[in-house]
Amino acid sequence: xxIVIANGTHEADFMIKKFKKDxxxxxxxxxxxxFGQYISSNNKVPVICADPTKAYTFDDANxxxxxxxxxxxxxxxxxxxxxxxxKKLFNIKRTVSVVRNPKRVDLFKQLGVDxxxxxxYLLGESIKNESIIDEFIQTISIENDKIVxxxxxxxxxxxxxxxxxxxxxxxxxxxxxxxxxxxxxxIPDGDTEINAGDKLVIVCxxxxxxxxxxxxxxxxxxxxxx
Amino acid sequence: xxxxxxxxxxxxxxGASIATKLSNLGHDVLIIDKEITSFRKLDETxxxxxxIGDATDLTVLENDGLIKEANEVIITxxxxxxxxxxxxxxxxxxxxxNIYVRFSDIDKGKLVENTTIKTIYPFILSIQDFMKQRExxxxx
Numbered sequence: 175x176x177i178v179i180a181n182g183t184h185e186a187d188f189m190i191k192k193f194k195k196d197x198x199x200x201x202x203x204x205x206x207x208x209f210g211q212y213i214s215s216n217n218k219v220p221v222i223c224a225d226p227t228k229a230y231t232f233d234d235a236n237x238x239x240x241x242x243x244x245x246x247x248x249x250x251x252x253x254x255x256x257x258x259x260x261k262k263l264f265n266i267k268r269t270v271s272v273v274r275n276p277k278r279v280d281l282f283k284q285l286g287v288d289x290x291x292x293x294x295y296l297l298g299e300s301i302k303n304e305s306i307i308d309e310f311i312q313t314i315s316i317e318n319d320k321i322v323x324x325x326x327x328x329x330x331x332x333x334x335x336x337x338x339x340x341x342x343x344x345x346x347x348x349x350x351x352x353x354x355x356x357x358x359x360x361i362p363d364g365d366t367e368i369n370a371g372d373k374l375v376i377v378c379x380x381x382x383x384x385x386x387x388x389x390x391x392x393x394x395x396x397x398x399x400x
Numbered sequence: 401x402x403x404x405x406x407x408x409x410x411x412x413x414x415g416a417s418i419a420t421k422l423s424n425l426g427h428d429v430l431i432i433d434k435e436i437t438s439f440r441k442l443d444e445t446x447x448x449x450x451x452i453g454d455a456t457d458l459t460v461l462e463n464d465g466l467i468k469e470a471n472e473v474i475i476t477x478x479x480x481x482x483x484x485x486x487x488x489x490x491x492x493x494x495x496x497x498n499i500y501v502r503f504s505d506i507d508k509g510k511l512v513e514n515t516t517i518k519t520i521y522p523f524i525l526s527i528q529d530f531m532k533q534r535e536x537x538x539x540x
Contacts, residue, residue, distance in 0.1 A: 227481050229507035251456055256479035258488070258511050281458065285488050 175199065175241040178266065180256050181228035182246025183209055185272075188358075188375065190217045201235050227255040232264045246273040250278055257287045296375050322380050324387070330370035331373070331393045340364035349377045406448075407432065409455045409486055410477030413456040414502065416441035418474055430466065446495075455486055464529050472498035487517050489507045 177193055178201045179186050186204065190213060200219050203226040204210040210221040223230040226245070232238070243260040245253035250273045257269035268288045268307045273279060276295035283290055312322050328335055339350060339362055352358040354373035361368060368374070370371055378386045410418045411433035412462055419431045420443040429448030431437065432455045434466040439450045453460035455477075461467040473490045475483045483501050491512075499517045509519045 228505065229510070249481075251479070251481045251485045254485050255508075256490075258484065259507075262511050263507075275457075277458070279491070281489070285492055 176234070176235045177238070177259065178203065178240045178243040180243060180245045180247070181205070181252070184244050187213055187216065189246075190219060194219065201233055201237050201240065203231060203237075227252050227259065229259055229263055232259060237264055237266065240266045242266070242268045242270060245269070247272075247307055248274060250274055250282075254285070254287065255281060257282075259283075261286065276324065289323075319380050322378060322383050323377045324378070324383070325372045326376060326387070326390050328368055328372045328374060329391075331391045332370075332390065333394050334368050335370050335388065335394075337366065338365050338367050342368065345385075345389060347378055347382045348389065351375050351377050405469070405471050407466065407473045409433075409473065409475045410483075411435075411438035411441060411450070412476060412478055413441060414475035415474070416443075416446075418476070419448060420446045426520040430470075432460065444467070456482060456491070461489070467494050467496065470496055472496070472500070475499070480505050484508055484511060487512060490517050491517055 176199045179189060179193075180203045182189075182204070183206075184200070187251045189335060190200060190202060194217060202210075202219055202221045203224060204213065204221055205223065207223050209252045213219070214221040222231065222235045226232075226235060226247075237243070237260070240260075243257065243266045245256040245260075247253050247256070250271075253271040253273065257271050260266040260269050268287040270291065271282055273282060273290055273292045274294075276292040276298070279290045279292050279295050313320045316323070334344075344350065350362055352375040353362050353366065353368070354375070355369065355371070374390070376386060377392070406419075406422050407427040408415050408422075408429065408431040411419070411431050413464050413469075415433070416438070419429050423429045423446045429446070430451060431439070431442070431448060432451045434452065434454045436452050442450065446450060451460070451463075451466075453463075457462060466471070469489065473486075475486050475490075477483055477486075480503050483503060487499055487501040490499050496527055497516075500520060501512070501517055502520045502522065504523065506521055506523060509521065513520065
């Protein structure tokens with residue numbers, strides 16, 4: 175792949191190392207002369223020392239038709255300009271921009287930037303996910319992540335709550351191996367009923383993990399009780 | 401309540417002069433700049449609103465339905481990239497019917513081709529003016 179890396183400091187350096195290892199063709203544009211020299215000598219790649227928000231820089235860099243452009247400036251608006259130039263004037267297939275301001279993630283996407291990354295946004299999302307996981311789900315994987323063992327606590331709103339295993343329509347790919355029902359440990363069979371508060375230990379393939387969680391946590395269809 | 405019709409972004413010499421002109425012509429004018437000191441360039445006769453804020457922030461543009469009710473936006477900050485970004489927001493997100501944007505770099509104009517965004521290039525205007533004056537000299 176032909177990859178253009180515009181602006182950036184240490185993250186640019188990191189990506190260049192990574193992409194170089196994977197044998198991609200790199201075009202590095204950086205307006206900062208000192209940093210450009212550092213990246214160049216450190217990674218043995220040519221660095222075009224120019225402003226990547228100018229169309230002629232792309233001409234000089236021969237960036238036409240590249241597969242990906244990654245805009246890493248600390249200035250969101252400059253990144254936007256870089257991505258628009260890449261897309262509209264140089265037919266670069268995919269544009270990726272980092273943004274400082276997390277509110278701009280959706281906006282940049284609406285304006286046509288293909289991927290928009292905000293570390294603050296990602297951090298927020300990951301904290302959100304982790305707190306959910308801490309509450310309900312503990313997972314360990316074995317055999318190089320091929321098999322996952324998950325602990326899930328059953329909520330009274332789940333569709334499976336109150337059903338026996340054989341009546342719960344559990345997909346074949348999901349195996350409920352064990353149920354902790356304090357203080358008991360139950361090795362379930364088809365007639366074992368799932369109760370609210372049970373801790374299920376479930377074994378499944380890694381690729382079915384999300385599907386499995388979705389199945390277990392599916393909520394009861396609300397009836398018109400008032 | 402707010403019946404702003406012309407929004408001017410960037411209160412530099414050009415932005416402030418346009419704001420004053422339109423205001424004197426009786427239009428409802430609102431001018432935005434991130435520095436309060438920029439509004440000194442507005443003429444005494446200016447009777448519109450001035451708003452301090454960063455127009456690249458949607459909350460500033462959306463405040464009081466400002467941008468949604470505008471029927472023209474004139475973008476004249478001193479940064480081409482900022483101007484491009486705001487012009488694209490006005491065009492793609494808010495469907496502002498008339499958008500004028502100033503660019504120093506002529507290449508930036510290619511980025512808004514095939515849209516209704518209209519461009520103003522001080523560079524081209526200067527050349528035209530120079531050539532005109534030169535012609536006049538030759539006529540003498």
